[in-house]
Amino acid sequence: MTRPARALIDLAALRHNYALARQRHGERVLAVLKANAYGHGAVRCAQALADSADGFAVAFLDEAPVLREAGLQAPLLVLEGAFSERELEAVSARGLWTVVHHEDQVRMIEQAPAAVRGLHVWLKIDSGMHRAGLAPQAVRDAHARLVASDKVSRITLMSHFACADEPDARLTHEQLAVFDAATKGLPGERSISNSAGVLAWPGANRNWARPGILLYGANPVPGNQEALRPVMHLQSEVFAERVLEAGDTLGYGATFTADRRTRIGLVAIGYADGYPRRAQTGTPVAVGGRITRTVGRVSMDMMTVDLSDLPGEGVGSPVELWGAQVPVNEVATHAGMISYELLCNVKRVPLVYSDDAAA
DSSP, rough: OOOEEEEEEEEHHHHHHHHHHHHHOSEEEEEOHHHHHHHTTTHHHHHHTTOOOEEEEEEEGGHHHHHHHHOSOEEEETTOOOOSSSHHHHHHHHTTTTOOOOOHHHHHHHHTTTOOOOEEEEEEBOOOOOOOSBOOGHHHHHHHHHHHHHSSSEEEEEEEOOOSSSTTHHHHHHHHHHHHHHTOOOOOOOEEHHHHHHOOOOOGOOOOEOOOGGGGGGOOOTOOHHHHHHEEEEEEEEEEEEEETTTTTEEEGGGGGSOOOOOEEEEEEOOOGGGOOOOOOEEEEEEEEEEBOOOOOOSSEEEEEEEEOOTTTOOOOOEEEESSSHHHHHHHHHTTHHHHHHHTOOOOOOOEEEEOOOO
């Protein structure tokens, strides 16, 4: 018998979400594929978007070759930039775009060997997040040095939001003002919006957007009602059941005590598959298409759900851990996490691709 746990990846939903991002932003959109496309499989996601995406982005150089080897020829941006001269040479040789966000990377380009030519640099400005990026007062000098290096053919100016998932955040207004002032009069296209920027800050639209999580159907902005479609449907089945009497405890740590006669279903999935161990009793789960709750502590390979109010369900019943019926954001909230963590942590279960996983 094959273990029933799997992650069904709806590529039609991915294309739908990309089209929505493109519509909301109005100009070009890089689809972010870092962390294996947030756990969805970078190669298959890139192939699904190849005919529609303006380009793609990965976190670091090692994430890029597998995409090029799979035949992806679209623009591909390395968000962390080069870590060494050798990586810079590889960026140039593979025709990748690269972020430059600190002085050492500027100097690396200036001192690069003659083989490094024609770089498309995305020059990153720290507009207020204070994580990565050149200080606003250093941008013009860095821009001039990159142009003078004869290694760079094109420069795009970029920054990154700290609080775009908060629609009224004062810092976002401040970041936009800092970015615009720091780049005023400099040639080159602009990019600042991430997923939350696309959805909640239309005034931040520039030439390029860089959405990640929204492509995969998880809305990063609380209360936002955009019609995103979940791309990952994490599924399994009930493979055993038992009955607890009032007062019986369940699972590791005996964290759940039945307050009535309770029918329990054992589900073939656990934290080694990526379902969060921190999910508390009461986290929503769908069994046979109806919502119930998890009970007890999640184990490495299995977890338990309440079947008491689902008389028609039992061994063999399908279970959705998150997807169309159970939003991944709800599971994340019950676990004290964010959807990014849940999706990126999916492992061990097979990824099964479909053009309409929700059907």
